[in-house]
Amino acid sequence: MTYNVQLILVAVIGILTVACTGYRVYRLILNIRRGGDSCAGCRNCALKKRKNKRKDCPKVK
Amino acid sequence: MRLSELRTGEKGIIVKVTGRGGFRKRIIEMGFIRGKEVEVIRNAPLKDPVHYRVMGYDVSLRRSEAALIEVVAMDGFEEGKAAPDTNGRAFDSYVTPSRVDLRAVAIEKGKTINVALVGNPNSGKTTFFNHASGAHEHVGNYSGVTVEAKDALFKQDGYTFKIVDLPGTYSLSAYSPEERFVRKHLTEEHPDVVINVVDASNLERNLYLTTQLIDMDARMVIALNMYDTLLKRGDTFDYKSLEKMIGAPIVPVISKTGFGIKELFSRVIGVYEEEDPVIRHIHINYGDDLEKAISHVKASVKEHCDLSKGLSKRHLAIKLLEEDPETDIFIRSVPGHGAVLKVRDENVTQIATLLREDSETAFTNARYGFISGALRETFAPGKIGSMKSTQLIDLFVTNKVLGFPLFIFFMWIMFKATFSVGAHPMEWIENLVAWTGSLVEQYMQEGPLKDLLIDGIIGGVGGVIVFLPNILILYLFISFMEDSGYMARAAFIMDRIMHRMGLHGKSFIPLVMGFGCNVPAIMASRTIESRNSRLITMLINPLMSCSARLPVYVLLTGAFFPDRAAIVLLGLYVSGILLAVMMARLFKRFLFREEDVPFVMELPPYRMPTFKSILIHMWEKAKQYLRKMGGIILFTSIIIWFLGYFPLPPDGSDPSCRQKDSYIGRLGQTIQPVLQPLGFDWKISVSLLTGMAAKEVVVSTLGILYTGEAETGAEGKEAQKLRERLKQDAYPDGSPVFTPLVALSLMLFVLIYFPCIATVVAISKEAGSWKWGLFVAVYTCMLAWTISFVVYQAGSLLPLL
Incomplete structure (x- = not known):
């Protein structure tokens, strides 16, 4: 595997890591704002973020 | 869905009737039985009551009462069936659901039984729950392990059981959060059947909660848990007579082995289908004075308050007489409460005069009196000294010297x-x-x-x-x-x-x-x-x-x-x-100047833990740890490596300075002055910074940073163990970075400083404010710095390590 191929792969891994970490942080923030540790991961809040959809969360009543 | 949620003109098929007592019986007799069709004819002008048609009869029900009847709506059924399949075609678009289909759905849904597990702390509810449902929830031989409701599904004999494991509670008074939580669940969620888990080795105290459940008119099956302990002690317990006495089936079970669980759920089905010969509602006799007071308050509630028929008036009267704060709040929200409270107050005063004790104590004594009487007829303690081994072990373990x-x-x-x-x-x-x-x-x-x-x-x-x-x-x-x-x-x-x-x-x-x-x-x-x-x-x-x-x-x-x-x-x-x-x-x-609330610590008998339960604990922990490896630790390791690898050094530069000049090197050198008085170099400083995500990351960061250094040295150093690499790391003047003193200072710092992010979030959520999460983050860091500073500086002056 040449140096350049390795560099490209490393860049891809880097981007994926940052994206995954970013997503996890985003989920963490959502988790805190919505159901906390009991978040069911239904993604109602993520899909309908424009509106206040707290009532759609199965864990937040 | 609930019958009250159907709109005018809509039809549904009845799944089940929840609720209790006479109301439930009457509504079933009126034709509201599983599989029957019900139609909403019209709403009254103020949307209450609602006019329904069932079995050709017109019936008027209040919305609150209709909420106790579960139905399958015909529209809902059609919507569910009309979902498009993978070809984009509504796969059932050409099929109109027949009443037979709907009835089948309703009957199937009616075979789902909502079960709530209620019992004293440490009576083995979670062990029972785990054994019945195959879950792996945390259990322990002390009270207070379960703090929130956990649910699981379980199938037997064609029925699906939705089991909810509730926190342990000694009674259903509204004093502690768990008592309130359990009571709220029972009154608001209306479980079809309550499984009251009773510790067979401590019947008298455990049955107190049972008497309160009887007062609530909950449909109940009693799981006589740890039955083996009772037998081992040589006790004899005629539980068959007791079940007839209290009108609730009692099944001996041993949760940790699974003995009796199948039979218990068969009895649950019997109770749910009202086929169990034992089940009947009884009233605990509280004695003439209290019974008179109950009937006065009950009559006043019936006369002045317009309450749902699904609510037990007797239970309400008892709670009012006990001056239960939550019932007080509830009754004050109902019109006509003034007259009821007046009657209540008169009766409370009368009880105090007649019995020379406050009404709550009078009820408690009467309940224990009932239990004592019931046990006198059914229970005989064995001759073998109870809990002999426990007492023997406690002689040493809780000894004030040993x-x-x-x-x-x-x-x-x-x-x-x-x-x-x-x-x-x-x-x-x-x-x-x-x-x-x-x-x-x-x-x-x-x-x-x-x-x-x-x-x-x-x-x-x-x-x-x-x-x-x-x-x-x-x-x-x-x-x-x-x-x-x-x-x-x-x-x-x-x-x-x-x-x-x-x-x-x-x-x-x-x-x-x-x-x-x-x-x-x-x-x-x-x-x-x-x-x-x-x-x-x-x-x-x-x-x-x-x-x-x-x-x-x-x-x-x-x-x-x-x-x-x-x-x-x-x-x-x-x-x-x-x-x-x-x-x-x-x-x-x-910060908090408040007198301590007295607390009685329960000392459960010693039990030999099962090999399986210990293995489950360890397996759960291993899974959690490995998941962390593939998640946060892998991600942070890659990010730290990137920050330590880039920017690439210009050609001809000194390779030993590569890591120092990298992004992470610059970051570490920026924060190093703050941590230098504790004996930490820039690499340790970076490790502590990344360790805020999770404490294990401190080690993974050290692993990455010290591997990077090794690469510049002799070949084969990569294979060296991390602890060897730590020992060999040195400052430019040749003095070692890590000494026993630095290691001690670092371990103390890791012990005290910033708890991981998950902990800070948990504190913020449980305390109800971000202020507390932030406070913990700040105070732990300051404390860690101070302790490590004192240890390192004192250790440097007195070179013991």
Whole structure:
């Protein structure tokens, strides 16, 4: 595997890591704002973020 | 859905009628039975009551009563069937659901039974729940392990059981959060059947809750748990007579082996289908004076308050007479409450005059009187001395002279085993990691990917994964102590210290749980009634050394204190406890000045933990640890490697300066001045910064940063173990970076500073404000800095290490 191929792969891994970490942080923030540790991961809040959809969360009543 | 949710003109098929007593019976007699069609004819002008048609008859029901009837709506059924399939075609678009289909759906849905598990703390509800449903929820031989409802599905004989495991409660008064929680669940969720788990070795106290459930008119099956203990003690218990007496089936079960669980659920089906010959509603006779008071209040409620028929008026009257605060709030929200409260007050005064005790005590005494009478006829204690072995063990374990030394000795054994026994499997994993690294080194061409694999992933994740055996051994001991009942004894001998700390006795349980993981421990503090004590417990919980810190300790003690590892580990844990004591006193003195609420600590009998339950504990922990490896530790390792690898140095530059000039090197050098007085170089500083995400990341970061350095040295250094690399690292002047003193200062810093993000989030959520999360983050960092500074500077002046 040449140096350049390795560099490209490393860049891809880097981007994926940052994206995954970013997503996890985003989920963490959502988790805190919505159901906390009991978040069911239904993604109602993520899909309908424009509106206040707290009532759609199965864990937040 | 509920019948009350159907709109005018809509039809539905009845699934089940929830609710209780006479109302339920009458509504079933009127034709509201499973599988029958019901139609909403019209709503009254104020939308209440609602006019329904069932079996050709017109019936008027109030909305609150209709809410107790579960139905399948025809529209809902059509919508569900009309969902498009993979070809985009509504697969059932050409089929109109027939009434037969709907009835089948309703009957099928009606075979789902909502079951609530209710019982005293430590009566074995969660063990029962785990055995019945195949779940692996945490159990322990002390009270307060379950702090929130957990649910699971389970099938038997064509029925689906939706089981909810509720926190343990001694009664259904509204004093503690768990009592309120259980009561709310029973009154608002209307479970079809309640399984009352009763500890057979402590019948009298456990049946108190049963009497309250009888008052509530809950449809109930009693699980006589730990029946083997009762038999072993030689007691005889005619439970068949008692079940006839109280009108609720009693089934002997042994949760830990699964004995009797199948039969119990068969009885649950019988009760649900109203086919069980035993089930009937009884009224506990409270004696003439109290019964008169109950009937007066009940009559007044019926006359003046327009309440739902689904509510037991007798139970309401009893609760009003007991001056239950939540019932008081409820009745005050109902029109006509003035007259009811007047009658209540008159009767409460009369009870006090006649019985010379307050009404609540009078009811409690009457309940215990009923239990005592029932047990006199059905229960005979055996001749074998009850709990002889427990008393014998307690003679030593809770002895005022031997208690503490034994506790310290058990802790020392635990750490010794964690370190010494764990060292062997740890070495195998270390060799495996090193072999993987050398394999990549050997067969892969030079380049950034190879560096990422060796230094970033293998160095980072591999550096942490080696501690898995140590964590499992620690958990083996913690599980054994929890399941055997020793933890409750540890709480007992620590109780005096707890009170000196200004803490509630119940605080010990969350603090002990903190040795495993701080997050569930903080959630466990919910059971503490006093808000101040609860907050103090949460604030000091991060000082309890969680298992995530163990890899740091094992790494550094292994490298710098190999001969005194167990003592150092024990010292660290004890330091955490002492600091928690100190901080609790300070918080109590300056932040929360409130008198302590008395608390009675229950000492459960010793039980031999099952091999399976301990294995489950360990397996759950291993899964959690490995998941962390593939998640946060892998991600942070890759990010740290990137920050340590880039920017690429210009050609011809000194390779030894590469890491120092990288992004992470610059970051480390920026924060280093703050941590230098503690003896830390820039690499340690960076490790502590990244360790804020999770404490294991401290080790993975050290693994990456020290692998990077090794690469510039002699060939084959990569295969060296991390602790060797730490020992060899030196400042430009040749003095070692790591000395035993630095290692001690670092371990203390890791013990005290910023709890992981998950813990801060848990504190913020449980305390109800971000302020508290932030406060913990700030105070722990300041305390960690101060302690490490004192230790390092004092140690430098007095060179003992």
